[in-house]
Amino acid sequence: MDSSAYKRQVAGVFDDSAARYDRTGVEFFTPMGRRLVELAAPVAGERVLDVGCGRGASLFPAAELVGPRGHALGIDLAPAMVEEVGKEIAARGLSQVEARVMDAENPELPAGAFDVLLGGYSIIFLPDAPGALSRYTELLADGGRIAFTSPVFRAGTFPFLPPEFTPLIPSSLLEHLPPEWQPEALVRRFNSWLEDAGDLAATLERAGYREVRVLDEPVRMTAESPERWVEWSHTQGMRLLWQNLPAPQREDLRERLTEGLDRLRGGSGPVVIEVPVRFVTARVARG
Numbered sequence: 097m098d099s100s101a102y103k104r105q106v107a108g109v110f111d112d113s114a115a116r117y118d119r120t121g122v123e124f125f126t127p128m129g130r131r132l133v134e135l136a137a138p139v140a141g142e143r144v145l146d147v148g149c150g151r152g153a154s155l156f157p158a159a160e161l162v163g164p165r166g167h168a169l170g171i172d173l174a175p176a177m178v179e180e181v182g183k184e185i186a187a188r189g190l191s192q193v194e195a196r197v198m199d200a201e202n203p204e205l206p207a208g209a210f211d212v213l214l215g216g217y218s219i220i221f222l223p224d225a226p227g228a229l230s231r232y233t234e235l236l237a238d239g240g241r242i243a244f245t246s247p248v249f250r251a252g253t254f255p256f257l258p259p260e261f262t263p264l265i266p267s268s269l270l271e272h273l274p275p276e277w278q279p280e281a282l283v284r285r286f287n288s289w290l291e292d293a294g295d296l297a298a299t300l301e302r303a304g305y306r307e308v309r310v311l312d313e314p315v316r317m318t319a320e321s322p323e324r325w326v327e328w329s330h331t332q333g334m335r336l337l338w339q340n341l342p343a344p345q346r347e348d349l350r351e352r353l354t355e356g357l358d359r360l361r362g363g364s365g366p367v368v369i370e371v372p373v374r375f376v377t378a379r380v381a382r383g
């Protein structure tokens with residue numbers, strides 16, 4: 097699949113899920129976004145670019161910190177995500193936030209226009225992420241900061257999900273995923289530069305950054321119930337699996353996940369899972 101067909105597929109998944117994304121009784125992207133912003137630490141008056149902003153899990157906390165004298169721009173390939181962010185901006189009455197439909201792989205934005213660049217679980221969707229990271233140094237002012245998160249991709253585990261889900265999703269179902277989303281393909285694609293902290297630092301240094309820090313820190317995912325988690329899984333990357341499964345397998349997977357998560361929570365109360373997340377921060381070497 098060429099890169100534009102792949103991007104149409106990604107944008108389609110997030111467009112379809114935008115209305116419910118991060119609003120289905122599962123806390124994950126919001127706490128991850130807040131933590132990412134805490135690490136990037138934008139201050140009053142700074143200019144922030146959030147690439148692949150989704151519903152604004154990082155964008156809105158960043159906008160709060162930069163305040164009305166600063167600026168926070170979110171870009172996303174999925175128009176429905178941008179529309180949802182627009183509604184939220186209006187509802188909150190914020191003047192310093194803006195969202196635009198734009199490809200984060202090669203954003204058409206002025207050089208040196210940002211002090212901080214954020215990417216919450218988004219840079220990993222770019223076909224050539226190391227190339228994009230290099231272009232981001234041009235968008236950042238001298239000494240500007242970048243902060244992004246990534247899931248941990250492990251051979252033998254279901255992509256994007258913590259290990260608790262590996263026994264709940266039969267590997268036979270994975271053949272229904274498009275070839276570029278097969279776990280082995282993802283592990284090959286991302287682990288070549290993301291898995292080893294040393295390789296990751298080397299990639300960022302080659303791209304024009306210094307002071308690379310890699311922090312592996314779990315984010316607590318809390319689902320009100322197993323059913324809510326299953327609903328949530330239709331609003332992120334796993335939607336691709338749901339979409340491609342024949343109806344009987346879909347029903348079977350729904351039951352397996354609901355029962356498995358019920359066991360995990362001990363039969364009542366919320367489902368709480370510590371999700372391993374990699375937080376990466378660095379500074380533009382120039383300046």
Ligand SMILES: C[S@@+](CC[C@H](N)C(=O)[O-])C[C@H]1O[C@@H](n2cnc3c(N)ncnc32)[C@H](O)[C@@H]1O
Nearest residue numbers: 110125148149150153172173199200216218221
């Ligand atoms: C898992 S979501 C994360 C959203 C948000 N950062 C958060 O933390 O909730 C990934 C987002 O990246 C966007 N995305 C994927 N590829 C993109 C690209 N090439 N350019 C811009 N956005 C992209 C998707 O549309 C989606 O909104």
